[in-house]
Amino acid sequence: MQSLTPLVDLKSLFRTAAASPGLGLTPHRVGQARYLIQCVSRFDAPNVNANSSSSAAQTSGSNLASGHVGRARHEWQSACAILASKVVSQQQDTEKSGGADGVAAVNGHPTLDLVPVKEHSNSPTPLPKPLSIADLSPAPMHGSHLRVAYQGVPGAYSEAAAGKAYPNCEAIPCDQFEVAFQAVELWIADRAVLPVENSLGGSIHRNYDLLLRHRLHIVGEVQLPVHHCLLALPGVRKEYLTRVISHPQALSQCEHTLTKMGLNVAREAVDDTAGAAEYIATNNLRDTAAIASARAAELYGLQILADGIQDDSGNVTRFVMLAREPIIPRTDRPFKTSIVFAHDKGTSVLFKVLSAFAFRNISLTKIESRPHRNRPIRLVDDANVGTAKHFEYMFYVDFEASMAEVRAQNALAEVQEFTSFLRVLGSYPMDMTPWAPSSTAGD
């Protein structure tokens, strides 16, 4: 088995942030990160899984991966927020008292400590170099590689998607989707590549919710054909198996094929496909198989019991590429734009919003609704018949146009009139890779 890049979890992520001023972190950010490490330590709960891209992952199998930040994420997050704000106020106090970084106040005006000029010296103190255009490049890179965060361990499909999106990138494994978001926000990574939907399994809701909660921008998409294999330890036969473990999406993508193969064994959800393979290898499990990639078989020393077990040969997962800054939309190639909106008077607005696109001949490629978590229910009282409880939604729409096109700008101006909340998640080039379906076990 090869030695692999360690998984980034919340704790190590903040530790790296705190210890690496070279990553482009401001002293403020480094200070925040130090405090965050303390917060994370307080809420560490081994064997409790905080991550899940689906509620199915909360089944017993999801406890397989160990060492996660667990219990009470909301507690942890509010502690982070409080402590991070303390860092800011402490920093402001220090600045006021003139103690930090050589800044002192004279008559209320800060003065800077200048580098002393050494007179008649042959070896002058090196002076700071002025910033040049190159220092201001929009995509900060560390060394020659773009650092791309993904959820899972090496061998996960998300790692392959990161490589497709950014060839030669340094892929950074993260144990949760949220960690991948934060890795970009804290400058540990330059981009994140995260799955949002699969042609068989449907939407990965967790990432839709996180897109709204974080301030990253969609700067691209990649569609990855997903070719699943059934993996087990060398020498294990199908008849020995009592369970199959994998990511909930992968289990759902192979549901019928597993049944057709006569594998009516327990199916358990874990955090990612390659993590399932790693778990079997690490614990020498001879009664368990994983659904994962051929690369995962190679990395963790498993054999392939069956190849191409996805229920459809055209099994494709769509991933979005996320960055701290949006890209400038263009019109010289096909673009897609993703928006999210809500209306405080309910779903009646949906028809008007959709017609704003229809009148301009703009095709929609996806529409998704999620609970409006800040205001999930709207009560409508009618004295005669009682109280109607309407569920409230956030609507996510992808449409085929660039924000550089006037028709898209006009459509959004109209949508803004109808809605109480509107955010453009990104305008980005469409993945136009030629179609190449993978083979299935029955082919």
Ligand SMILES: O=C(O)C(=O)C[C@]1(C(=O)O)C=C[C@@H](O)C=C1
């Ligand atoms: O578990 C993995 O390998 C992943 O990359 C995650 C994931 C997903 O979240 O949908 C990605 C692609 C496949 O659809 C199956 C699982």
